[in-house]
Amino acid sequence: MEEFSDLVMKTSMEKESSIVVGLDPIISNFPKNLQGNDNICKTIYNFNKLVIDVIHPFVVAIKPQLAYYEVYGSKGILALEKTIKYARSKGLIIINDAKRGDIGSTAEAYSEAFLGESSLSGHAVTVNPFLGSDGIVPFLNKSIDSSKGLFVLLKTSNPSSSELQDLTLYNGNKFYMYLASLLKGMSTSLGTYGFSNLGAVVGATYPEQSKILREYLPNTLFLVPGYGEQGGKLTELEPFFNKNGYGSLISSSRSILYSYIKEEPESWGDLKMSQLKEIIEAACIQFKEDINRIR
Numbered sequence: 620m621e622e623f624s625d626l627v628m629k630t631s632m633e634k635e636s637s638i639v640v641g642l643d644p645i646i647s648n649f650p651k652n653l654q655g656n657d658n659i660c661k662t663i664y665n666f667n668k669l670v671i672d673v674i675h676p677f678v679v680a681i682k683p684q685l686a687y688y689e690v691y692g693s694k695g696i697l698a699l700e701k702t703i704k705y706a707r708s709k710g711l712i713i714i715n716d717a718k719r720g721d722i723g724s725t726a727e728a729y730s731e732a733f734l735g736e737s738s739l740s741g742h743a744v745t746v747n748p749f750l751g752s753d754g755i756v757p758f759l760n761k762s763i764d765s766s767k768g769l770f771v772l773l774k775t776s777n778p779s780s781s782e783l784q785d786l787t788l789y790n791g792n793k794f795y796m797y798l799a800s801l802l803k804g805m806s807t808s809l810g811t812y813g814f815s816n817l818g819a820v821v822g823a824t825y826p827e828q829s830k831i832l833r834e835y836l837p838n839t840l841f842l843v844p845g846y847g848e849q850g851g852k853l854t855e856l857e858p859f860f861n862k863n864g865y866g867s868l869i870s871s872s873r874s875i876l877y878s879y880i881k882e883e884p885e886s887w888g889d890l891k892m893s894q895l896k897e898i899i900e901a902a903c904i905q906f907k908e909d910i911n912r913i914r
């Protein structure tokens with residue numbers, strides 16, 4: 620089986636793209652005719668399917684955030700399973716944004732769920748490193764067995780990420796740099812394109828830190844959320860990429876999914892499917908082209 624990092628690189632080169640669209644379904648943001656009735660699973664799946672149909676030629680991967688599905692219990696999970704299956708049929712890479720992390724044995728179960736053969740499993744998963752290597756190594760081992768990937772939260776995009784991640788240690792280093800050194804030590808063998816299957820999450824809202832981290836972790840793929848709605852700016856994304864223009868996947872969710880709300884502020888609730896598709900497609904193409912201009 621092809622290594623995750625190679626799959627990302629090959630897809631990125633073939634599609635001339637470094638973007639990911641997050642599938643974060645917020646039903647109150649759907650136009651009226653897509654809000655459906657009581658069938659939550661169908662409502663979410665139909666919206667995701669519409670989005671996948673228009674974005675799949677332009678994106679490297681989709682990134683469903685689990686909370687938006689878990690909030691509806693089993694119906695939401697079913698919608699996610701169906702979405703994953705459909706995305707696979709379109710040849711898309713799936714990064715499950717699950718942000719899991721627990722003691723070793725539980726982390727093993729999580730890694731099985733997201734990197735194994737389960738119906739929720741995609742090509743990669745996001746991992747919360749708060750429990751230390753006990754919470755990361757099981758994912759790493761599973762990624763070695765399955766050739767799949769993981770993205771460990773390193774410097775997250777949210778404003779309060781500095782509370783813990785920027786703490787200054789006894790030697791003057793920031794905590795996120797210490798975590799970066801742990802990840803560097805864990806990094807597995809590299810794929811054909813020089814990247815490891817062990818990636819990291821670095822927020823688009825922290826370009827200065829990204830510059831340091833990009834230099835320190837040249838073989839680590841960065842998943843970069845926080846562009847658009849959270850304030851990450853296009854002009855500040857250059858340091859996330861290496862000199863060849865690779866190494867980062869810039870991710871955006873709301874700015875693409877709900878682009879029609881900004882585009883048609885008065886009438887978005889009444890838009891037809893065809894209009895919706897046109898607006899989402901245009902937003903996705905613009906996103907891809909913008910990123911290509913700076914990488």
Ligand SMILES: O=C(O)c1cc(=O)[nH]c(=O)n1[C@@H]1O[C@H](COP(=O)(O)O)[C@@H](O)[C@H]1O
Pocket residue numbers: 641643684716745774775776777820821822844845846847848849870871872873874
């Ligand atoms: O792991 C993530 O994807 C993630 C990490 C991070 O540091 N910040 C962050 O916003 N995310 C996720 O990325 C998505 C951002 O959504 P938008 O702000 O709408 O683009 C959400 O699903 C977040 O949960």
